[in-house]
Amino acid sequence: MNAMSKDIVTILEDESSLGLTFPTNLGTGKEPTSPSNTVTIFDTGGQPPQLTLDIKGLEYPSVQIRVRNINYQTGWALIESIKTVLHGLSQVTVNGTLYSVIYCASGPALLDWDDNSRARFIINFSAARRAT
DSSP, X not given: OOOHHHHHXXXXXXXXXXXXXXXXXXXXXXXXXXXXXXXXXXXXXXXXXXOSTTOTTOBEEEEEEEEXXXXXXXXXXXXXXXXXXXXXXXXXXXXXXXXXXXXXXXXXXXXXXXXXXXXXXXXXXXEEEEEO
């Protein structure tokens, strides 16, 4: 299976209302210095894989999504839109992986202001998934 961040990129790119394009203003793993307005997805810990009930291959990964924007309100609106797209998404197959559910685990919240006075917001998502 892919890193969950790769699958989330696919979902967010497919939602044209967000205006996100990999790698222009949507990326994974490392926040770029430019453009000023960007979304970066980081793979985070998650929970251990399923070991009981004869369900093999069920995983519980998580990601953190960071939105950076020169305008506080615009950045907040984008992270709220991302939450609307992802929270509660269920029974969807992305890049050969079945997501039983994706849900907002915490956030959105203001992380900080970077050295260039751009607001950075974070939101965390968890999922249950398995290879198809």
